[in-house]
Amino acid sequence: MTxxxxxxxxxxxxxxxxxxxxAEHFEIAEADMPAxxxxxFIVKNEFLSVEPAMRGWVxxxxxxxxxxxxxxxxxxxxxxxxxASRHAGYAEGDKVMGMLGxxxxxxxxGTGIRRKVLEHDLPLSLSLGVLGINGVTAxxxxxxxxxxxxxxxxxxxxxxxxxxxxxxxIAKLAGCRTVGITGGAAKLKMCLxxxxxxxxxxxxxxxxxxxxxxxxxxxxxxxxxNTSGAISDAVVARINKFARIVICGTxxxxxxxxxxxxxxxxxxxxNKSARMQGFLVWDYEHRYEEAVARLAAWVREGKLRYRxxxxxxxxxxxxxxxxxxxGENLGKRLIRL
Amino acid sequence: MTxxxxxxxxxxxxxxxxxxxxAEHFEIAEADMPAxxxxxFIVKNEFLSVEPAMRGWVxxxxxxxxxxxxxxxxxxxxxxxxxASRHAGYAEGDKVMGMLGxxxxxxxxGTGIRRKVLEHDLPLSLSLGVLGINGVTAxxxxxxxxxxxxxxxxxxxxxxxxxxxxxxxIAKLAGCRTVGITGGAAKLKMCLxxxxxxxxxxxxxxxxxxxxxxxxxxxxxxxxxNTSGAISDAVVARINKFARIVICGTxxxxxxxxxxxxxxxxxxxxNKSARMQGFLVWDYEHRYEEAVARLAAWVREGKLRYRxxxxxxxxxxxxxxxxxxxGENLGKRLIRL
Numbered sequence: 001m002t003x004x005x006x007x008x009x010x011x012x013x014x015x016x017x018x019x020x021x022x023a024e025h026f027e028i029a030e031a032d033m034p035a036x037x038x039x040x041f042i043v044k045n046e047f048l049s050v051e052p053a054m055r056g057w058v059x060x061x062x063x064x065x066x067x068x069x070x071x072x073x074x075x076x077x078x079x080x081x082x083x084a085s086r087h088a089g090y091a092e093g094d095k096v097m098g099m100l101g102x103x104x105x106x107x108x109x110g111t112g113i114r115r116k117v118l119e120h121d122l123p124l125s126l127s128l129g130v131l132g133i134n135g136v137t138a139x140x141x142x143x144x145x146x147x148x149x150x151x152x153x154x155x156x157x158x159x160x161x162x163x164x165x166x167x168x169x170i171a172k173l174a175g176c177r178t179v180g181i182t183g184g185a186a187k188l189k190m191c192l193x194x195x196x197x198x199x200x201x202x203x204x205x206x207x208x209x210x211x212x213x214x215x216x217x218x219x220x221x222x223x224x225x226n227t228s229g230a231i232s233d234a235v236v237a238r239i240n241k242f243a244r245i246v247i248c249g250t251x252x253x254x255x256x257x258x259x260x261x262x263x264x265x266x267x268x269x270x271n272k273s274a275r276m277q278g279f280l281v282w283d284y285e286h287r288y289e290e291a292v293a294r295l296a297a298w299v300r301e302g303k304l305r306y307r308x309x310x311x312x313x314x315x316x317x318x319x320x321x322x323x324x325x326x327g328e329n330l331g332k333r334l335i336r337l
Numbered sequence: 338m339t340x341x342x343x344x345x346x347x348x349x350x351x352x353x354x355x356x357x358x359x360a361e362h363f364e365i366a367e368a369d370m371p372a373x374x375x376x377x378f379i380v381k382n383e384f385l386s387v388e389p390a391m392r393g394w395v396x397x398x399x400x401x402x403x404x405x406x407x408x409x410x411x412x413x414x415x416x417x418x419x420x421a422s423r424h425a426g427y428a429e430g431d432k433v434m435g436m437l438g439x440x441x442x443x444x445x446x447g448t449g450i451r452r453k454v455l456e457h458d459l460p461l462s463l464s465l466g467v468l469g470i471n472g473v474t475a476x477x478x479x480x481x482x483x484x485x486x487x488x489x490x491x492x493x494x495x496x497x498x499x500x501x502x503x504x505x506x507i508a509k510l511a512g513c514r515t516v517g518i519t520g521g522a523a524k525l526k527m528c529l530x531x532x533x534x535x536x537x538x539x540x541x542x543x544x545x546x547x548x549x550x551x552x553x554x555x556x557x558x559x560x561x562x563n564t565s566g567a568i569s570d571a572v573v574a575r576i577n578k579f580a581r582i583v584i585c586g587t588x589x590x591x592x593x594x595x596x597x598x599x600x601x602x603x604x605x606x607x608n609k610s611a612r613m614q615g616f617l618v619w620d621y622e623h624r625y626e627e628a629v630a631r632l633a634a635w636v637r638e639g640k641l642r643y644r645x646x647x648x649x650x651x652x653x654x655x656x657x658x659x660x661x662x663x664g665e666n667l668g669k670r671l672i673r674l
């Protein structure tokens with residue numbers, strides 16, 4: 001058994017934001033290292049995940065999970081190594097990924113562990129990105145809800161992000177024309193050069209709507225939506241008959257309190273016999289390993305590329321979500337401990 | 338060959354409405370009875386259909402079909418009897434239903450004929466209602482898009498209408514709890530007494546939202562939407578996990594020019610992994626007879642009830658669509674010639 005320190009550094013939710021959580025809503029605090037009870041094990045976290053959905057996890061409004069309690073460790077995915085175990089299913093040295101929270105060490109009885117990471121030939125950090133929730137989300141949301149068919153035009157918003165970039169590449173592997181929507185020259189370049197989009201459009205540009213039209217001359221068959229808002233309204237106005245709109249995130253909406261308005265969707269959907277459907281990755285929990293196996297094979301074959309942006313040290317955590325929403329990241333945002 | 342009159346009375350589109358077509362947008366005019374060319378036949382219309390979708394057919398805005406040209410015969414379904422034929426596929430005496438228009442006599446080469454009406458044991462008028470587009474719409478939209486499962490709560494808007502009443506009854510036959518939304522005491526009574534809804538809610542009542550909640554204590558699994566607007570917003574706020582929202586019509590929206598706004602749907606759909614999908618009956622054209630056979634069997638068994646409101650004479654046609662939108666009808670609106 002590894003010698004463990006006496007204290008554990010953790011990031012706690014200090015106050016509840018109504019919109020995007022900022023650094024001030026968190027505090028870093030030490031706690032005693034808990035004793036290891038029978039049936040439990042301790043994971044030393046190596047990578048902490050930062051993702052847009054975390055905004056929802058701290059929000060008081062009804063959502064798809066209960067909010068993180070005030071004073072509680074910030075909920076997050078993390079990946080690390082089992083360093084002590086009194087649990088029959090987990091041995092020292094096992095690599096695991098799960099809802100381990102923003103903390104140095106996590107004690108678990110197995111609850112919240114998503115999986116043992118078995119791709120030892122690939123970096124552990126990938127289990128939080130392209131081989132983690134992000135990649136698995138892109139895989140099932142695109143294939144099961146988007147149902148891409150060869151020749152389809154697939155438009156992806158937040159196209160350079162960790163979910164979007166995987167969705168765009170999987171659509172390309174499915175034989176589609178892919179159009180990425182992102183913001184700024186650096187991300188446009190990433191879309192075209194790193195992620196193989198056929199076209200990339202800057203939503204911040206004055207000619208966004210014309211550029212989108214030029215990039216999708218045959219209309220839009222699948223819209224993989226991570227943003228909602230004005231970006232989506234522009235795409236939805238271009239959908240084709242039988243289009244599928246995958247609602248995977250609403251990154252462009254700063255707050256749902258008060259609930260924002262937008263152009264009514266009903267007539268678009270009716271005129272085009274089109275579908276708009278929400279996607280939650282947990283609905284596909286029972287098929288998680290199927291997706292990871294597929295994604296890992298593509299990564300090994302060089303067909304699925306990813307980009308990580310790793311920041312070092314727990315001190316970066318409190319501002320990390322706000323930073324995501326400021327659009328500053330150029331890859332899957334991770335905190336390395 | 339029946340003796341035909343020298344002239345044919347027709348209802349023409351005189352000017353193009355932006356919203357709901359009113360009597361003033363039409364005119365009744367006589368034309369010469371056309372000569373019967375080889376390969377053609379003449380139908381004497383007995384019933385003309387009046388339905389909400391006709392608003393879209395005269396509207397200049399992009400829609401799922403080209404608009405009726407100014408000066409042209411108003412497009413509509415009608416049912417009648419072949420009275421003269423030089424077409425090998427149609428004989429004098431055949432009952433037919435199709436896009437025959439608001440006119441006494443229609444000449445056809447077969448184009449626009451939906452089907453020969455073969456249910457000679459049932460009234461011909463049913464081919465325009467419960468055994469026509471309305472019933473077929475309800476059947477496919479509910480079963481294929483709504484996917485009702487036993488025990489589901491199914492909410493239907495314009496619940497007493499010809500589409501809604503069929504949808505509600507088919508949902509009940511599928512083992513669901515059915516909640517009808519309609520306006521006014523007479524239609525509430527129809528919902529409960531004629532169409533067997535488990536509950537009926539008046540959208541015009543001050544306590545609409547509370548009444549809807551009381552009528553759907555377990556939330557809403559399927560929403561069969563014929564209205565859009567505030568009615569839909571109230572229902573969508575109550576959807577359950579994996580809910581299916583069928584967009585079949587937008588009767589409560591007076592105009593889509595300018596395009597109306599409403600609460601954004603994305604977060605509802607995302608939180609509930611729910612689906613919203615537009616339905617157009619023509620997408621199921623190849624399965625039309627399958628639906629009619631099913632519906633006719635239910636009608637014969639007394640399991641599927643309908644209500645017609647028949648008005649006599651062509652003079653009633655110009656105001657008939659506006660009257661529908663005023664909510665004055667208590668059954669499938671037909672004009673009998």
